[in-house]
Amino acid sequence: MWRRLLIAWCIGWLGFSAIFLPIAPAQAANCTLTAIVWEGYTDPSFTKEFEAQTGCAVKATYAGSSDEMFAKFRAGGGRTYDVISASGDITERLYKAGLVRAIDTDQLKNYSSVFESFQGGKWNTFDGKPYGVTFAWGPNVLVYDTKVIKTAPTSWDVLSDPAYAGKISLPDNPMTIADVALWLGKPEPYDLSEADLAEVKQKLLELRPNIRKFWTTAGELANLFQSGEVVMAHAWPLTYTQLSEAGFPIGSASPQGKLTGWTDSWMISKKSPHPEAAYAWIDFILSGAGQKGVMDVTGYSGATTLGAEAIGQERAHELFMDDLSLHSQIKMWQSVKNYDQWVQLWNEIRT
Numbered sequence: 001m002w003r004r005l006l007i008a009w010c011i012g013w014l015g016f017s018a019i020f021l022p023i024a025p026a027q028a029a030n031c032t033l034t035a036i037v038w039e040g041y042t043d044p045s046f047t048k049e050f051e052a053q054t055g056c057a058v059k060a061t062y063a064g065s066s067d068e069m070f071a072k073f074r075a076g077g078g079r080t081y082d083v084i085s086a087s088g089d090i091t092e093r094l095y096k097a098g099l100v101r102a103i104d105t106d107q108l109k110n111y112s113s114v115f116e117s118f119q120g121g122k123w124n125t126f127d128g129k130p131y132g133v134t135f136a137w138g139p140n141v142l143v144y145d146t147k148v149i150k151t152a153p154t155s156w157d158v159l160s161d162p163a164y165a166g167k168i169s170l171p172d173n174p175m176t177i178a179d180v181a182l183w184l185g186k187p188e189p190y191d192l193s194e195a196d197l198a199e200v201k202q203k204l205l206e207l208r209p210n211i212r213k214f215w216t217t218a219g220e221l222a223n224l225f226q227s228g229e230v231v232m233a234h235a236w237p238l239t240y241t242q243l244s245e246a247g248f249p250i251g252s253a254s255p256q257g258k259l260t261g262w263t264d265s266w267m268i269s270k271k272s273p274h275p276e277a278a279y280a281w282i283d284f285i286l287s288g289a290g291q292k293g294v295m296d297v298t299g300y301s302g303a304t305t306l307g308a309e310a311i312g313q314e315r316a317h318e319l320f321m322d323d324l325s326l327h328s329q330i331k332m333w334q335s336v337k338n339y340d341q342w343v344q345l346w347n348e349i350r351t
Contacts, residue, residue, distance in 0.1 A: 031056035033277045036069055037085040038062070038264065039218050040238050040300075041136070046293025050284045056277045064216030065173045066090045066333075067343070074099060078271040082278045086132060087262040088123035089175055089333040095126045100267040102129040107279045110286035113304040117324060123334065124265040132265030135285050138300040139254055139261040139330050140171075140179060143240050145231040146249040153253050156183045159232065165210050169224055169233040172214035174346040175260070175333055179234060180204060182258050182331060189260065190334050197345055204349045214350050218242060225250065241299035261330035295319065301327075 033056050035042055042060035051057055061081075063069035070090045073081055078099045086094055094100045105111045111119075114134060124132030142153055149158075156179075159168050170176055178189035180200045186192065192200065212230050215221040218238040224230045225243055233239070243250040266285065268278045284290045291307025294300065301319040302308065308316040320326035336342055 031274055031277055033058050033083070033274055033281055034081045035060045035083045035085070035281075036063055036072055036081045038069075038087075040298040041085045041264075041294060043293065043297040045297060046290060049289055049293075050281060053284070054277065054280055056274070056280070058281070062217060065171075066175065067173075070094065073269070078269040079273065081269055082272040082274050083269070083281060084267050085135075085264050086124075086267050087264050087333050089262075089335060091124045091132055091265060091267065092126065092335040094267060095131050099270060100131050101270045101272075101275075102131055103133055103268065104279075105130060105133075108133065108283045108286065110283050110304065110306060113286060113306040115303055115305070115321075115324065117327075118263070118303050121263065121265075123263050123332065124267070132267040133282050133286070134263055134265050134303045135282075135291070136294055136298070136300045136303060137261065137263040137327060137332075138237050138298075139259045139326065141235060141237060141240065141259075142253040142255065143225075143233050143235045143243075144251050144253070145225060146251045148231040149251070152251055153232075153255070155255050156234075156258055159210060159234070160207055161210075164232055166212050167229075167231045168210045169213050169215050169221055169230045169235075170207075170211055171234060172216050172350060174339070174342040176234065177342050177346065178331065178333070179258075179260050182260065189331050190336050192338070192342075194341070197341060201345055201349070208349065222246070222248075237299040238297075241297070257329070259330045260333065261327075262333045263327075 035058065037060050039062050042058050047058050063072065066087055066089050069084060070093055073084050074097060118134040120130065121134055124130060124134065142156065144153065177200050180203050181189040181192055181196060184199055184203060186196055213224060215224065218236055221233055221235055221239045222242045226248060240250055240252045266282045268275060272278050285294065286304050286306065288306040288310030291302040291304055292310040295302050295307065295311060301321055308321045316322050
């Protein structure tokens with residue numbers, strides 16, 4: 001008798017719980033979205049919202065350069081990572097290597113909010129098909145310790161000032177060659193002849209005594225400033241954001257007409273174990289919450305009207321999202337035909 005009552009009670013409780021108690025998303029037990037990204041693009045401050053919505057955990061690996069990102073993504077034959085936050089200097093390489101799939105924009109409800117000029121961008125569209133979805137962009141800027149450097153620099157020439165010997169830092173990235181080419185007045189910094197590269201090399205050799213260290217992540221560069229090892233650097237806006245939030249006296253300058261930058265795209269591995277989750281992640285990052293999350297953490301500019309609405313008119317104007325005028329002025333990273341020569345030159349300088 002008692003056993004029958006117990007069984008009946010248990011059945012009733014199970015029925016009640018099935019109707020009234022929250023059920024974890026179906027993906028929660030077995031979905032892990034793997035990503036290789038630039039620092040800040042999977043910060044827990046906004047990633048946790050995606051995880052709560054989908055039940056899919058995000059496992060990210062940071063890369064310090066596009067070359068590192070490309071090598072790690074390719075190492076597993078495209079099976080190790082679901083998505084990659086590729087900059088314009090490797091998007092074509094990923095496509096030509098057959099590592100990424102064409103994007104079905106119909107699977108992205110927020111795709112229509114991507115700025116029209118970013119849809120079909122030459123940095124992620126090949127053979128007339130989108131292979132990436134633009135979600136962030138920004139310039140490479142000059143950051144400096146305002147306690148040491150009282151007046152905002154107006155030219156990159158300040159990096160060569162003997163007064164800062166052993167006190168500056170540059171990105172450990174062959175793409176920095178394009179910046180030096182711009183400083184030298186080269187109109188096409190990604191199309192450099194051997195003679196152009198020789199000039200760049202000479203300029204870097206002159207600059208070498210001032211370089212304390214070549215940085216690989218924004219966090220590492222922030223530590224260099226905080227420890228007093230450097231007072232000025234060629235950097236991403238992320239370092240400025242990190243140091244500002246830490247209360248460090250940091251300034252940022254963008255010498256007009258001499259800026260390189262990057263337009264970043266989410267791309268999906270052709271052999272992604274979780275393509276549905278990859279699409280869900282991209283759609284989330286295009287949303288107002290996702291865009292605001294990325295912008296709050298990095299200080300970069302967003303790429304959607306939903307993002308602009310989420311941060312408000314004033315901040316959208318500060319990030320050049322209302323007219324995209326800065327984007328059109330920046331020499332954005334792109335594929336380099338003689339990239340092997342760039343890598344060789346860079347290795348000679350940095351060692």
